[in-house]
Structures are given as C-alpha cells and as structure tokens.
Amino acid sequence: MFRPITTIVGVSLLLFGAITSCAQSHPGPQEPEAASSLNAQAPFHKGIITLERPPDPKLGELAPDFSIIDMDGVPQSVHGIEATYTLLYFWDYECKRSMSFAPLLTAALEDYKAYDIKLMSVNINGDETVWKERVKALKLDQDYMVPLHDPYLKSGFAQLYAILSTPRLFILDKDKKLVARWISVEMMREILDHELGIERPAEPESENASEEVKSAGQ
Template sequence: MKIKHVLRGVISLVGLTFWMLSCQSMAVEGHRVELFVADKVDSESYLAYHYGNRQYIQDTTYIDANGFAVFEGAEKLTRGLYLIVFDDDNSFEVIIDDNQHFSVHVMAEDIMGSIRFESSPDNDIFYNYLHFLTGKNLERREMDEELRAPGITRDRQLLLQNRFQEMDSLVREKQDQIIRDNPDGLLALILRGQRDPELPELPLLPDGSQDTDAMYKIYKSEFFENIDFSDSRILYSPVYHNRLRVYFNNVLIQNPDTIIKEADRILEKARANDDFFRYTIWFLANNAETSQIMGMDKVFVYLIDNYYATGDVYWIDEERRQRLVQRAANMRRLLIGKTAPDISIFDTEDRPVSLHAVDAEYLILYFWDSECAFCRQAAPLLKEAYRNLRDEGVQIFAINTETNKNRWLNALKDYPDTWVHGQDVTNRSGFRDIYNIFAIPQIFILNKEKQILAKDIGPEHVERFIRQEMRSK
C-alpha cells in the first residue's frame, strides 16, 4: 500500500534544504522496534520505507493507553531509511540497518527536541548529524535574511559570504568524520553517494582561457563515482533516485541521442547489482515516457526495444512485456524525423483528402473537436499563426475527431475556409490509432516531405517554431 509521497510535518534528513541525506538496512534475528510516545495514545502508527522517491507502508501498529507500540516480525527488514508515521501524518525517519532491535522515545509535538534511542548507535549518529544540520540551517537562514536587508554594507556582505564558506567546510568536516568513523554504515554510504565528484582546477585552452567544456565532460563522466553500485541499501533512500533525476534532467543536454548514450552507460554500471539494474531501467523508461520535452519518446522506444523486448528486463510477465512492445511500436512511427503516416479523410462534400497530397512548405496537422474547451483556446492562436505564415507556404490540415458531421459543419464557420478540413466519422482511415489520438487538441508540424518536425506542441509555439525552422535552412 502506497502512502503519501510528501508527508506533512515529517522530520526528515531528506527534507532539510541545506544538505540532503537518506538511508537503508538489515539485522540479526527478525526485527523489533519499540516506540514510546509520551503524548500520543490510543492511536495507530505506521512503519514505512523509502524506495527511491516514494514511500510505502511496511507495517501498522497501535499505540496503547501508555504510549507504547512495537513493530516486530520474524523476518529481517530490508535495510534502509524508514519512517515512523503517526495518525496525523506527522512523522520522523529512522535508520534500520544491520541492527533491527532498538527502542525510540519521542514526543510527537517536539520530535527533534525529544527523540532519543536505546541500543541504536546508527540512529544516535544519525540524529546527532540531523541536529547539527538543523543548527547550521538556522544560522544560514539568519545570515540570508541579513544579506537581503536594505542598507547592508559591502564589508558585511563579504564577512557573511566568508561565514557561508566556513559553514560549508564545517559540514564537510562533519560528514568526513562520520564516513571515517563508520565507513560501512548506511549514513556513510549515503553521505558519499550524494556528493558531487571532486573536480580539478579548470584546464586552460592554448589562449590561456579556461576550458569549461573539458570541465563539463569531467563532471559528467564522474557524476556517479561516489555511488557504490554493489551496495543496494542506497536504493532505499531518495539519494540514488535524485542522482538519476538531476543527471538525466539537468546535467545532460536534453537531446534524445545524448540521453540514450548515457542511459546505456549508467545501465552498464548498474548491472553490478540486480536491484540497481531494476531501479535504473525503471527510472529511465518512466522518465522518458513522462517527459514534457519533445522527442524524448525516442528514448522510451529505444529502452523498450533494447532492454524490455530482449528479455533483459526478465522480472515482468509476458503480458506486460507485450503491452510495452506494442506501445513502443505505436510511438515509433511518430518519432521526430519519421515520415508522418499518410491518412485519407473526407472533406465537407465527402470527397477523400490525402494528407500526403497536400502541397505545403510546412504543414500543421491539427486534430480537434468543436466541443473541446482546449481546442477553442487553441483555435485563435492557430488562426493567427496561419495569417502570419500562409504567404510563406504554410498550410493547416485540420481533422475533426467527432462522429457528428452536422456539428462539425456548423463549427467550420469559425475557421478559415482556406484550411484543408476533413472528418472521418467511421474512423475508416484509422487515424485515431495511427496518430495515438487519446487527447485533443493534438498538433504536428511536418515539412514539405511530410517528415515530423514537431508534435504535441502548444499552439502558442507554432509560429515561432516554424520561423526557426525557416531560418535554419
């Protein structure tokens, strides 16, 4: 059972905005986590675990009239960063690593101020670090406010900036101490894993200027150097997920071919551990499928073809595999650069009109419905783009998706009669399946050869996109 991805009031290492953290675990014989809550009685409590950027309920217990509850079982828990959640969604995190028999004493109304552990050195270190970070965050907020204050002198600004650097150094030293003293602990694993690579001084070009391109390549190639791909505990924290998200969505140039190349590289690293490989391929496929960046469906198709269809992703059942393979096949014919599938629809006189027969330097393929509110918003923008571009060889091929011809004909009075208008009431052309029309409006931009230049593009961007294409010729 999945719980909320964001838990109100969570006392969270990950939630700290200054320096982020997280965890994972495993124990001796079974597990037993005792909970003593002085100000919470006769209520439910939940034990949940992190897996990537999500949290899932592991167990439920009841806090009795004395404020006592216990989570226990004969099996060891997967080692990781866990949440103890109260019935009002207030919660706090605990490390469950090799030691899975310990007690927590806490006040629900003052978690950070009251929490203490028995028989859990990992959590003693964890909360010592959290208290340290909380104090540094408070100092930083106060200094930020002072920096934004009107009338601050230049000397004071420089002093505060130096204090920021000193604070960063103190945090780094604290992390180094934890890693040095507890190198095999989950907290050390996470602290290492969330660190950016150490970079050399910027190399110089022959003219003496700094070679920022070379530095970017080094940063990119070593971005995952602090992730131990043989130790899957870090998967049960947000650290690895966030590393993937930042790398594939921010560090890399958002070009499908670049993403594909790097996906292969990171997946090869992830093969060191089956759990890592599972999470990485899931993240990459999901990230590509849900991306709002045009053309990223090419990445999804590539991953399905080269990992899912081949059986590399062996843990899914055959029915699921075939659905994904079919989805990739449906997407493949509409990838950027592909020739748009030809379809023949019918004009107002029931004469067939072929998409490929329309002669235009650029053809805007527009799927719409007269009762669609978003289509009504898109129409004026497309009309304006058409007015500004028609003399440069731009045409609009407007396909109405309704099954009511009279309603379509009545709606056409609001559209230019110089557009190519058509409808296919019985879906004889199969346009809905061919063009994956699950929602409207849908807009494609084709060149003279009917190759797809853009798709799922907002009507407000159509004119600018076409003009950029014209200039790039």
C-alpha cells in the same frame, strides 16, 4: 500516463489517461464491459479501453499517411497535401480546449499567409452539420486549410498518430517528415520562424518585469 485497470485472459487492459480534460469528457463508443471483445487494433477514442498503446510517431521519420473525404466529397490524404510545411490539427468540437486552441491557431497562421503552409484539421467528433458550423465559426475553412471530419476513426489516424486526446498539433515538412509533435501554438510559431528564417523584433519588457529586475538587484 497509463495505469492497468483489469486483466482479461492474462492481458492487462489499459485505460489511457487524459492529457487534456477532453479525453475523459465523453463515453467511448464501447462500454467497459465490452472490453473483452476488443483487439490490439481497437481505436483510441474518448476513454475507450484498449489492449495496447499505439506507437508514437517518430520525429524525423516519414509521417503516417491517411485519407479522409472532404466537404466536397474529394479524398484528401496527408501525403497528398502539397506544401512546404503541413500542419496537422486533431480536434473535437465538444472539447473546450480544442475550441480555445483553434482561434489561437488561426490567428497565428495569419502571419504565415505569404509562406507555403497548409493546415489539415481533423475533427474527431459527432454530427457533420455541427462540425461544418464550427469550422466556419472558427475560420478553419480558409484557402490554405483542409477541414476534415472522421468521428468513427475510419481513416486510422488515431492509431497512426497516437491521438489519445485533443487538441493535438503536428508539423510536417515538404517531404512529409515529422518536424514537431504535440505542440502549442507558441511552440509552432517558434519552430516555423526558425525553419523559415523569420526574425521578429523582441517584445518590449513589461513594467512589472523591470521592477522585478530592480528589486532583485537591491
């Protein structure tokens, strides 16, 4: 995932590779030539060069806390969200994958409205007005959702959750321990169904799959 690209004062700098295309689609807040002024606490953000990778949040342990002011001017923190399960969704409104991921996420969450689940979404990019428009368009502003905006990474979430690219989805339990990290919407459904004891009817087998089975048996 990482490759050394240069050395300053004997320390190898790392340019984190994109897990999705979004990580390299925009310039970072500092240009490469300014890398010598960075320190080990420099934020990870859209291709920025940094001195060390943040530690991965560990499954089963207490999830890191951070706080961001919401649309109403009220501080919202991860540990302050009261829910049986809390979903953390980090996204970028200029990231095509984030924009295609969000509708899948909100559609899937329609099946869990009867359960005590909340979504805390954190947009990591740019203009506040555009963010609010995208939140509304993507239906990320429903009653059980907490939309947040931290384009300058002031809350420290990027280091705490090793956000090297977007989109990123995490699941926390009622005690705010990390249940799952870096998952797809389909994986989220499987985990929530298991945790909540939900049994869904098996999907009907497609005609193509049936034909493949018949062919294999001949």
